[in-house]
Amino acid sequence: MATMRSTTEHWEEFYATHLPPSDFEDNRTLLKEFCKRHNKGNTRIVLITSGGTTVPLEHNTVRFVDNFSGGTRGAASAEYFLEHNYAVIYMHRLKSMEPFTRHFSGQTFLDMLELNERGPNTTITVKPDSVDVLAPVLASYKSAHDSGSILYVNFTTVSDYFWLLRAACECLTDCGPRALLYLAAAVSDFYIPSSQIPIHKIQSHTGVPNIQLQLAPKMLAPLVSLWIPHAFVVSFKLETDENILISKARAALSKYKHTLVIGNLLQTRRTRVVFVTPTSSSEVTLTREQILNGMEIEDNIVSNVVSHHTDFIKSQHY
Ligand code: PAZ
Numbered sequence: 001m002a003t004m005r006s007t008t009e010h011w012e013e014f015y016a017t018h019l020p021p022s023d024f025e026d027n028r029t030l031l032k033e034f035c036k037r038h039n040k041g042n043t044r045i046v047l048i049t050s051g052g053t054t055v056p057l058e059h060n061t062v063r064f065v066d067n068f069s070g071g072t073r074g075a076a077s078a079e080y081f082l083e084h085n086y087a088v089i090y091m092h093r094l095k096s097m098e099p100f101t102r103h104f105s106g107q108t109f110l111d112m113l114e115l116n117e118r119g120p121n122t123t124i125t126v127k128p129d130s131v132d133v134l135a136p137v138l139a140s141y142k143s144a145h146d147s148g149s150i151l152y153v154n155f156t157t158v159s160d161y162f163w164l165l166r167a168a169c170e171c172l173t174d175c176g177p178r179a180l181l182y183l184a185a186a187v188s189d190f191y192i193p194s195s196q197i198p199i200h201k202i203q204s205h206t207g208v209p210n211i212q213l214q215l216a217p218k219m220l221a222p223l224v225s226l227w228i229p230h231a232f233v234v235s236f237k238l239e240t241d242e243n244i245l246i247s248k249a250r251a252a253l254s255k256y257k258h259t260l261v262i263g264n265l266l267q268t269r270r271t272r273v274v275f276v277t278p279t280s281s282s283e284v285t286l287t288r289e290q291i292l293n294g295m296e297i298e299d300n301i302v303s304n305v306v307s308h309h310t311d312f313i314k315s316q317h318y
Pocket residue numbers: 051068069070071072073074183184185186187236237238239264269
C-alpha cells in the first residue's frame with residue numbers, strides 16, 4: 001500500500017488543532033465593520049500589531065512564558081499613522097501600551113489634576129501648568145475617536161494573536177494595496193501546542209516540570225502569499241547581535257517575499273532602525289539633539305513607511 005504524504009502546512013495544522021479565543025467572533029465582527037466603513041475612497045488602512053505574545057504553560061493559566069515588549073513602538077506609531085490620515089487597527093497585547101494614554105503612565109495623569117472639595121459641589125480641574133501637556137493629546141484622542149479612525153483589538157497568547165492576525169488580514173483584503181501591515185508585535189518563535197498543555201496548575205511536588213517548547217508556525221508565509229497578497233507588508237526584525245541583523249532581515253524578505261523589513265537591536269531600538277528592502281538598506285536614526293527635544297523615532301519611521309507605501313500604491317495597477 002502506498003504511503004500517503006500529508007501536504008498540510010505547519011500553519012494549517014495550527015488552525016486545525018487550536019481553538020480561537022473566546023472573544024474571537026466579536027472581534028471579527030468589529031474588524032469587518034471597521035474595514036467595510038473605511039474601504040472607500042482613498043482611505044488607507046494600517047494594521048499595527050504591538051506588544052508581546054505569551055505562551056501559557058497551563059490551560060488554566062497561572063504561569064506563562066513572556067517577552068520584553070511593552071508595545072511602545074506600536075502605540076507611538078499608531079498616533080503618527082493617524083496624523084497621516086490612516087485608519088488604524090491597533091491589534092495589541094492586552095494591558096500593553098496604547099496610543100494617547102501612553103503619555104500618562106503611572107501617577108502622572110493623577111498628578112495633573114486638582115481636587116476642589118466643596119461639599120456636594122466637588123469639582124476636578126486640570127492644573128494650569130498641565131494644560132499644555134494634556135490638551136494636544138486629548139485633542140488627537142478625541143479627533144481619532146469621534147471620527148472612528150481607530151479600532152482596538154487585543155490578544156494575550158500567541159494562539160490568540162495568530163487567530164486575530166488571520167481574521168484581520170481577511171477583512172482587509174478588499175482594500176488591495178491601500179492596506180498596510182505594520183507587524184511590530186514581538187511574536188513568540190516557540191510555543192507549546194494546546195494538546196500538550198496541562199489543564200491545571202503545574203505542581204511542584206511532582207518534581208521539575210518537563211516543558212518542551214516547539215517551533216511556532218511562521219504566519220508571514222501564508223499571510224503574504226494567501227491571506228492578503230495585494231497589501232504592503234512591513235515586518236520588524238529584532239536582534240541583539242548587530243552582525244546578523246541585516247542578513248536576517250534579507251533572509252526574511254527572500255523567504256516571505258514581502259516588501260520591507262525594519263531591523264532593530266534591542267539595545268538601541270529607540271534611536272536607530274534599519275529599513276531593509278531586497279535591494280537596499282538605509283538607517284533611520286535620532287540625533288542627540290532630537291532626543292533631548294523629545295522627538296520619537298516612530299515619527300521618522302512612520303513618515304518613511306508612508307512614503308514607501310505611496311510608491312507601492314503607485315506601482316500597483318490594481
Ligand atoms: O515594544 P517595544 O517598543 O519595546 O519594542 C518594539 C519591538 C522591538 C518589539 C519591535 O520594534 C520589533 O522589532 N518587533 C519584532 C520583534 C521580532 O523580531 O519578532
